[in-house]
Amino acid sequence: MTQHSLRTALSVNVNKVALVRNTRHLGIPSVERAALLCLEAGAQGITIHPRPDGRHIRADDVPALASLLRQWPDREFNIEGNPSQNLMEFIRAVRPHQATFVPDGEDQFTSDHGWSFPQDAERLAPLVAECRGLGVRVSLFMDAEPAQMAAARAVGADRVELYTEPYAAAWGTPAQEAQLLRYAVAAGAALEAGLGVNAGHDLNRDNLAAFVARVPGLLEVSIGHAFVADALELGYAATVQAYQRCIDAGMAQRRAGA
Known part of the structure; x- marks a missing residue:
């Protein structure tokens, strides 16, 4: 099975759950519980981005989530951030x-x-090299x-990890098709260079299927802000299932166009 035919995995970014929790001192909503419910519903991974100011994910969340993920050996734990911080x-x-690895500043609002x-x-x-020596796969956040x-x-x-905000911003506009082509070409270049392809930033239920369909070799999408917004209405499990349906729809379109 080639990278072109592998199903795209869903990694849920739980930063925004932590952001809500941090507005009070009650420990709710629980980041660990949110991650567990997403895993139980079929998410293939959990992503966090612990920034130095602790605005959402805090230092003590990291070992707690690592412990949780060890109970799910077929799922992925992905930690994002600037390696210089x-x-x-x-x-x-x-x-x-x-x-x-993400090149954001300490006071940057978002990547x-x-x-x-x-x-x-x-x-x-x-x-x-240090990460790989520790047995940790490395992905670089790239335009x-x-x-x-x-x-x-x-x-x-x-x-x-392809930074997808320009695609998301173009969704539903005349620039949408050009952006899809741009990402498809970039993914093709990554594959040719021997890289795996991930993607993330502002992907949502509206724009995800088309992206999965058109971007070759897409191994993983990391989705947080839109996911948590949807989960406020639908719940974690139903939101995981909704995003998996988007991925399935995109994979079906990809196979049909192959």
């Missing part, structure tokens, strides 16, 4: 399945761009720029 201490402590090469290569290469993919592979990355 606090990410590496978590990677060393819990050794998740995947570390996603809004990918790594750039060659300027980021020198500082990333030893950190990528959909085909020319950058070989360089991402050259620093040792296993995968790239």
Whole structure:
């Protein structure tokens, strides 16, 4: 089975659950409980992005979630963050399945761009090597720029996570088709370079199926903000199932177009 035919996995980002919890001192909603319910409903993984200011995921959430994921050996634990800030201490402590390196600043509102090469290569290469030495797969958060993919592979990355906000912003506009083509070409370049392809940022139930259908070799999508917004209405289990149906619809379209 090739990367082109593998079903796209759903990793649920629980940061926004933590954000709501942190507005009070009651410990609710529980981030660990949210992750458990998503796993029970069929999510293939859990993603967190523990920022240095602890605005959502806190340091003590990381080992708790790592312990939970060890009870689900067929699921993935993905920790995102800037390896020049606090990410590496978590990677060393819990050794998740995947570390996603994101080039955001400490006070940045949300991730809004990918790594750039060659300027980021020198500082990333030893950190990528350290993760891989710990048995942790490394994904680099990248803009959909085909020319950058070989360089991402050259620093040792296993995968790239395509930053999908430009696609999400174009959804339902005349620019939608051009953006889909842009991401398809970038994913193709990543595959040609020997990289696996992940994606995330502002994917939702409206735009996910088309993205899965058109982007080759898409191994994983990480979805948080829209997922939690939907879960407020539908509940965690029903929301997981709804997103899995979107993925299934996209996979069916991909097979039909093959």
